Amino acid sequence: MEQLLVPVMCKVDKIIDETPDIRTYRLKMNDPAKMESFGWMPGQFVEFSLLGHGECTFCISSSSTRQGYFDCSIKRAGIVTADIHSQLEEGMDVGIRGPYGNWFPVDDIKGKNLLFVGGGIGLAPLRSLIQYCIDNRSDYKDFTILYGARTSSDMCYKEEIEEWKKNPSLKVILTIDKPEETWKENVGVVPKILEEVVKPGTENTKVITCGPPIMIKYTLVSLDKLGFAPKDVITTLEMKMQCGLGKCGRCNIGSTYVCKDGPVFTYEQLKSLPDEF
Amino acid sequence: MDYSKKIQEIASKLFADNKINYFVGYKQNSFDDSQVPFLITDPAEIPKLVFTDRSVFNLANYLKPDHTKRKRVGLVVKGCDSRALNLMLTESQVKRENIYIIGICCEGVLNEKGEKAQNCVECVMPDPVVYDEMIGSPTGKREYTINADIRELATKALEERADYFESIFENCIRCNACRHSCPLCYCAKCCIDQETSTLYHGANTSSGAMHALMTWSLHLAGRCVDCRNCEKACPSHLPLHLLHKQNESVIYENFQQHLAGMEKDDRGAFYKYSLSDPDDFIL
Amino acid sequence: MNVFLVETDKTGLQKFYEEIIGKFETYAPVEKFGKYDYKRISKLDECDPDSPIETTMSIKPLFFPKTAKVMKFKEDNTGTTISETDEDSLTGKRIILGVKHCDARGLQVLDQVYNWDYIDTDYQKRRGNTVIISTRCDKAGTQCFCTSLDYDVEKSDAHDIRIVNGLDGKIYIQAVTQKGEGFVKENISQQSAVGSQQSLEEIKKHYKSFEASFRLKMDYKEVNEKLQKLFDSPEFETVSSNCIGCNTCAFICPTCHCFKITDEKIKDTGVRYKSYDSCNNGYFTLMAGGHNPRPVKYRRWRQRALHKFVYYKERFGMNLCVGCGHCAISCPVNISIFDVVNQVAKV
Numbered sequence: 001m002e003q004l005l006v007p008v009m010c011k012v013d014k015i016i017d018e019t020p021d022i023r024t025y026r027l028k029m030n031d032p033a034k035m036e037s038f039g040w041m042p043g044q045f046v047e048f049s050l051l052g053h054g055e056c057t058f059c060i061s062s063s064s065t066r067q068g069y070f071d072c073s074i075k076r077a078g079i080v081t082a083d084i085h086s087q088l089e090e091g092m093d094v095g096i097r098g099p100y101g102n103w104f105p106v107d108d109i110k111g112k113n114l115l116f117v118g119g120g121i122g123l124a125p126l127r128s129l130i131q132y133c134i135d136n137r138s139d140y141k142d143f144t145i146l147y148g149a150r151t152s153s154d155m156c157y158k159e160e161i162e163e164w165k166k167n168p169s170l171k172v173i174l175t176i177d178k179p180e181e182t183w184k185e186n187v188g189v190v191p192k193i194l195e196e197v198v199k200p201g202t203e204n205t206k207v208i209t210c211g212p213p214i215m216i217k218y219t220l221v222s223l224d225k226l227g228f229a230p231k232d233v234i235t236t237l238e239m240k241m242q243c244g245l246g247k248c249g250r251c252n253i254g255s256t257y258v259c260k261d262g263p264v265f266t267y268e269q270l271k272s273l274p275d276e277f
Numbered sequence: 278m279d280y281s282k283k284i285q286e287i288a289s290k291l292f293a294d295n296k297i298n299y300f301v302g303y304k305q306n307s308f309d310d311s312q313v314p315f316l317i318t319d320p321a322e323i324p325k326l327v328f329t330d331r332s333v334f335n336l337a338n339y340l341k342p343d344h345t346k347r348k349r350v351g352l353v354v355k356g357c358d359s360r361a362l363n364l365m366l367t368e369s370q371v372k373r374e375n376i377y378i379i380g381i382c383c384e385g386v387l388n389e390k391g392e393k394a395q396n397c398v399e400c401v402m403p404d405p406v407v408y409d410e411m412i413g414s415p416t417g418k419r420e421y422t423i424n425a426d427i428r429e430l431a432t433k434a435l436e437e438r439a440d441y442f443e444s445i446f447e448n449c450i451r452c453n454a455c456r457h458s459c460p461l462c463y464c465a466k467c468c469i470d471q472e473t474s475t476l477y478h479g480a481n482t483s484s485g486a487m488h489a490l491m492t493w494s495l496h497l498a499g500r501c502v503d504c505r506n507c508e509k510a511c512p513s514h515l516p517l518h519l520l521h522k523q524n525e526s527v528i529y530e531n532f533q534q535h536l537a538g539m540e541k542d543d544r545g546a547f548y549k550y551s552l553s554d555p556d557d558f559i560l
Numbered sequence: 561m562n563v564f565l566v567e568t569d570k571t572g573l574q575k576f577y578e579e580i581i582g583k584f585e586t587y588a589p590v591e592k593f594g595k596y597d598y599k600r601i602s603k604l605d606e607c608d609p610d611s612p613i614e615t616t617m618s619i620k621p622l623f624f625p626k627t628a629k630v631m632k633f634k635e636d637n638t639g640t641t642i643s644e645t646d647e648d649s650l651t652g653k654r655i656i657l658g659v660k661h662c663d664a665r666g667l668q669v670l671d672q673v674y675n676w677d678y679i680d681t682d683y684q685k686r687r688g689n690t691v692i693i694s695t696r697c698d699k700a701g702t703q704c705f706c707t708s709l710d711y712d713v714e715k716s717d718a719h720d721i722r723i724v725n726g727l728d729g730k731i732y733i734q735a736v737t738q739k740g741e742g743f744v745k746e747n748i749s750q751q752s753a754v755g756s757q758q759s760l761e762e763i764k765k766h767y768k769s770f771e772a773s774f775r776l777k778m779d780y781k782e783v784n785e786k787l788q789k790l791f792d793s794p795e796f797e798t799v800s801s802n803c804i805g806c807n808t809c810a811f812i813c814p815t816c817h818c819f820k821i822t823d824e825k826i827k828d829t830g831v832r833y834k835s836y837d838s839c840n841n842g843y844f845t846l847m848a849g850g851h852n853p854r855p856v857k858y859r860r861w862r863q864r865a866l867h868k869f870v871y872y873k874e875r876f877g878m879n880l881c882v883g884c885g886h887c888a889i890s891c892p893v894n895i896s897i898f899d900v901v902n903q904v905a906k907v
Contacts, residue, residue, distance in 0.1 A: 004678055005630045005821060005834060009640060030639070051633045051640055051832075052825030056848070078848020093640035095633075213851065239853070240845045242821050245678040248837070249818035250845060252863070253853075255871040260677060274791050276853045276863070306894055308702045308775060313893045316801040334893065343805055343842075343857060448592060450626060451836070454806035458892050470843065480822050480833035481627035510892030512808045513617075514593040 004245055007049055007095025008034060013069060015090055018156040019149075022121055023085060024061065024073045027096065038099075040064050042106065042128035043236055043264045046098030047244050048072055050088060054080040057241045059263070060099060061124035063131035073124040073156060100244035101263050104129045104234060106136075109206045113142040115198070117219055119190050119211025120149055123156050125236050126210050130164075137169060146198055148175040148190040148215070152183050173198055190215050191222040200226060207233045220267060233267035237277055253277055278384045280412050281327040284353060287379055287410060291351045292320040297377055299345050301336045301352040302326040311389075314339060328353060333386045333394070335504040337362040337460035340371045350376050355383040357396070359405035360502040360538030361460040366407065367542050370463050380405025382413030396505045396518070399424060401536060421529060421536065424522040442487075448513045449486035455507035455517055456493060461500050468492065494520035499528050499546035500537050531555045564735040565759055566748060573723065573731050578604050579747055580655050580693075588657040589616050598622055598656060609658030609693075609723075613701040614889050618814040619656055619663050623686045624670065626811070630821065630832040645831070650685040659694045662706045662884040664718035666814030667692075672876035673817055691743050694719035699773035703885025705898050707771060708778045710879045714767075726762050776898050780879070786905040787870050791862070795904040800861035802893045803840070809887035809895070810838030810864075815880050818844070839863050865900050 014026040029035035040046075040060055049055040056078075062071035076085045088094065106129070114133065118126045126145075133140050145164065149155045155174070165172045175186035175193045186193050190211065194200070200207075207228055209219055216235060223233055239251040239258040251258035254274045265273075284302060291297045304315035304325050312331045316339060317323065335358045339345055354362055359380055365371050382404045385397030397403075399422055404415040430438060456462045456469075469489045494501075494517075501521040508517045528535055532546040532554065568576070580586055581604055588607035589596035596611040598619050629645035667687065674680040697704075706713050720740030724732045733748070735741035810816040820837035823830055837844060840860050846852045854860050872880035881897055888896030 003681065005832070006642060009642060011639070049823075051635070052823050052830045054823055055821055075849075081848055093635075095640075095642070238847065238851075240847045243819070246676065247673060247678070247680065247817070248820070249839065249867075250837075252839075252867060252871065254866075255875040276859070311894070314802040338804060339802070344801075444592070448595075448597065450808075450811045452806050452808040452811045452838075454804070454808045454892050457804040457806035466843075480824055480831075481835035482833070485627075506892075510804070510806065510808070512595075512812050512890035513597075514595050516593065 005097070005243065007047065007055075007097045009093050010096045012088060012090050012092050012094060015088075018073060018158070019154045021076045021085075022073055022154075022156055024071050024156075025084075025088065025094075026062075026069050026071050027094065028069050029096070030093070035068065038070070040070070040099035041103030042132045043103040043125055044099035044101050045241075045244070045259075045263060046070075046072065046096050046100065047241075048074075048084075049095040049097075050080065050084050051093075051095055053083040053087075055095075055097075055242065056080045056084075057244065057259075059125040059128065059236070061127045063128050063135060065132055065135035073121065073127075075121045097244060101259055102261065104208060104236075104264050106132060109208075109234075110139045111141065111204075113201075113203075113205040114140055114144070115200050115205055115207045116143075116145045116147075117190060117194060117207060117209040117211070118145070118147045119215040119219075120154065121156065122209075122211030122215070123147055124210075126208060127157060127160070129208060134167070134170075141204070142171070143169060144171045144173070144198065144200065146173045146175070146190065146194060148177070148193065148211075150177050152176055152180055189218070191218040194219065194222050195225065202227045202229075202232070205232065209233065209235050213238075223267075230268035230271060231266050235265060235267065235270070236263045237265055237270070238263070239277060278413075279329045280381060281329065283412050284328050284379060285323050285326050288317075288323050288326060288351060289320060291377055292323070297349045297351040299348045299350045300326075301339045301345070301350060303328055303332040303334070303336075303353070316344070328381065330385065330387050333509060335361060335458075335460055335506040337365060338458055338506060340365060340376065340460065341463045342465075348375070351379065352376065353379045353381060354405055354408070355381050355386070356400060356403040356405060357383075357502050357504040358460075359407050360402060361504060362538075363407045363541065363543075364461055364500055364502070364538040364545070365463070367538075367544055368461075378405070378408045378410070380408025380411045382411065382415050384413075394505070395424075396503050399503075402539060406539060407541065418539075421534070423526045423529075424518070426516070426519055427522050427526055430519065430523070442519075443483065445515050445519075446487040446490065447483045448515060449483070449490065450513060451481045451486055451489065452512060454510040454512060455490075458506040458510035459497070460504075460506070461497060461502075462493070490517070490520060494524060497521060498524035499532070499535065501525060502538050564741045564744065566733040566744060567726075567759060568731050568733060569729055570731060573733070574604060576733060576748055577609065577657060580657070583747070584655045585652050586655045586657060587619075587622060607657065609695055611658060613660055613697060613704065613884070616658075616660065618666065618812060618884070618886060619659055619692075620666065620670075620814050620816075622654070622656065622690070623667060623683055624817060624819075627833050627835040628682070630834050633830050633832070635828045650682060650689065652689065654686075654690045655693060656690060657693050657695075659692050659719055660697065660884065661694055661713050661716050661719065662704075662882040663814050664692050664694050665706075665711055665713075665716055665882045666718075666884070668718045669815045669872075669876075669878045669880060669882065670817055672878055673872075676876070691721065691739060692719040693721045693723065696722055696724045696767075697770070698725060698767075699770060700775065701885060701889075702775060703888040703896055703898070704774060704883060705776035705778065705885065706883035707774055708776065709780050709881065709883045710784075710873070711882075724763050725766055726759065727766055730759075730762070732759060732763065776885075776896075778898070778902055783901055783905045784869055784873060784879075786907075787866060787901060790904055790907070791866065793904050793907070795907070796862045796865070797858040799895070799900045799903050800858045803857055803861060803895055804892055805840060805842065805857060805860075806892065807836070807838035807841055808890050808892065809897075810840055811836050812886050812890050814882055814884060814886070815868075839867070861900065865897065865904065868897060869901050 009030045010027040016024040045059045058072040061073045179187045241251045241259045242248045246257040246260035303312040388394045528546045535546040587598045589611035590599040596616040674683045720737045722734045868880040
């Protein structure tokens with residue numbers, strides 16, 4: 001076990017300020033051979049350690065179809081993330097273990113229309129999948145991305161979203177919670193926009209959603225109203241994790257280990273779990 | 278000393294008058310003569326309440342927010358427990374109007390072997406110092422004597438003492454039962470539990486245990502009331518009182534014979550500063 | 561199961577023990593402050609292989625140490641380098657004396673979680689290199705309920721060798737596993753009669769009163785089935801009301817296996833540790849940002865009780881409680897997992 005807990009050292013290649021409290025760290029493994037063989041699927045996570053400060057769980061927010069690096073988008077929320085924001089600079093070393101967990105069912109959703117519903121930092125795991133699907137565009141049908149944030153400055157990946165908007169094969173809908181002077185897109189919380197503006201059809205469609213718990217809660221209600229079957233709604237769960245190996249017991253929900261059986265679940269699966277997340 | 282009936286009567290009255298919605302007392306264990314704390318909200322449970330010389334646990338511990346947050350609580354306290362409660366009141370951890378205190382003039386409780394517990398033999402204040410209702414007749418304050426174990430420890434050479442304490446720390450499993458059973462360890466997040474501090478760390482090593490226990494005992498210096506809840510809670514049976522009694526004796530000798538929690542609004546030896554305070558015992 | 565049984569007496573057994581202690585790295589219950597803990601011994605009189613179950617800690621730390629170093633790290637201006645720790649290689653053969661049956665069963669239970677998916681090699685090595693010599697309990701302790709669970713104490717094969725008392729001061733050394741049989745054959749030098757079917761009968765006679773000595777008994781199947789549907793039971797709040805929230809029950813439990821990973825760093829160098837943690841700890845599931853799926857005591861107790869009696873069974877096919885009663889004895893307020901599950905399942 002102890003060997004399994006030893007991380008691989010990576011260098012911070014680039015730090016991108018996304019919002020006042022979210023930064024994306026672009027990482028490359030110190031050993032190029034390891035980087036090359038480091039394969040992951042969208043939705044998987046890594047254990048990210050700033051040595052001496054602690055280890056945290058983050059999803060990989062880029063796709064393995066874009067080789068040579070991987071991204072972790074980190075929101076300043078607790079002690080370790082605050083240390084990462086204040087002390088981690090470009091060129092410094094971090095420890096990475098992973099990738100762990102299951103991934104979005106990229107094969108099952110082939111040939112389907114995809115509706116991505118994201119809120120705040122919740123776009124990070126979706127971004128990995130969106131990139132993956134864009135790079136395998138011919139496998140999938142219509143793309144709709146609904147992304148909401150509290151304010152316009154709280155939106156992540158602004159440049160990439162601009163690119164997505166220019167892409168004629170993607171439909172991108174943005175929203176913020178409260179009106180702002182320069183804001184020309186939608187205003188309102190995600191579930192409301194989903195029902196009133198996006199009005200998605202359920203036929204041959206899979207919904208992939210991720211965001212803060214409160215958004216997920218009401219989005220699931222809206223999706224239910226719109227007629228989506230629970231098995232067609234896919235989300236990723238956030239739970240305190242530490243080992244990522246299905247041993248330390250932190251992420252137990254019933255007999256499920258979120259770090260092994262998740263973090264990606266369908267709404268149908270979530271319904272069968274005890275209400276403890 | 279069997280005040281079970283009396284306590285049951287008072288508890289019934291408190292519930293009937295709607296003065297409390299929680300009562301904290303003792304319940305008999307089914308497997309031997311020991312007793313455990315018993316928290317009730319339902320007056321139907323009152324007949325199970327007992328109080329004898331086996332009522333060991335310091336119930337002031339249950340006034341911590343984890344247990345009875347924002348509740349009106351009736352509880353039973355012995356002399357030492359009431360001193361702890363006094364400190365909790367002084368340190369604004371509980372609101373006086375929210376608690377109804379049944380103070381017992383304690384005749385001493387028994388240890389596991391059935392003998393009078395050592396801290397009861399050395400007790401300085403068997404009567405409750407804060408109460409709404411008193412049971413038994415007060416016998417008054419007694420003289421403070423320095424604990425026999427501390428006197429014995431003082432005769433040992435420094436290395437010998439260090440070895441002894443090391444053997445204590447080695448057996449510590451860091452379960453934090455000592456801390457959680459102490460009414461005066463009420464911090465919402467203990468400094469020892471900080472996951473990523475360079476000063477304290479969670480690792481379960483004996484140096485970690487030493488660090489944790491020493492810090493803990495220093496935070497309780499001048500506040501420990503010698504109820505020995507920690508020692509009774511320890512699954513490794515570590516003689517934790519040595520840490521506290523050592524501090525207590527130093528404070529008693531150097532700070533105007535100060536004893537924790539004896540008087541209302543006494544914030545403890547370390548909160549009062551006077552230029553004439555001695556400092557020759559500080560390294 | 562073929563029976564390999566050596567008949568001897570108290571002196572013979574002592575001789576057997578002494579030989580083992582002389583030859584191998586041996587661990588046995590050693591008393592300190594009135595509690596027995598498994599420690600390395602060099603002489604038989606340092607330990608008591610017949611230590612009472614109530615005051616004996618679990619053997620878990622010998623396989624899953626309370627703290628293990630994961631790695632060392634050092635920072636300099638070129639970056640951070642990781643190095644292995646100087647922990648031992650876990651290749652030496654170890655013998656443990658005086659293990660209780662329930663405690664040994666605990667290891668079988670732990671095997672399940674450590675051997676699924678990612679394999680814990682250090683645990684595996686420790687398991688492989690250890691011969692467990694167990695002493696059969698003559699009667700139950702106050703908090704014991706091992707006979708009420710999903711395994712058969714009489715037929716347990718969790719230990720390699722079993723020391724059993726017979727009639728008239730006879731003592732039998734019984735090999736339970738292949739490993740145990742090989743070990744006894746190799747290490748028993750004294751001339752001793754090999755026991756027969758008749759001896760087995762005698763043992764049975766001696767233990768006639770064993771089953772009756774249990775204060776605590778329950779119907780495991782019924783409790784397990786009922787608990788599966790009782791996630792929302794209000795009883796969890798009642799049974800946990802006087803829990804003080806320490807981690808004692810988990811740390812001394814032979815089957816609790818949750819751990820945490822922490823760093824200790826001084827200046828440029830540091831160590832990463834893996835040490836015990838417990839679901840009874842309020843911070844256990846607290847996430848950065850403040851969300852906690854189990855913010856209150858009764859929810860943590862519910863996780864503990866259901867993990868032991870439902871979830872683990874569902875996932876790995878074994879009950880995560882072996883009925884040793886250590887938690888109830890060591891708990892500052894004597895909360896017994898037995899009482900908890902039975903009270904919840906009572907409805």
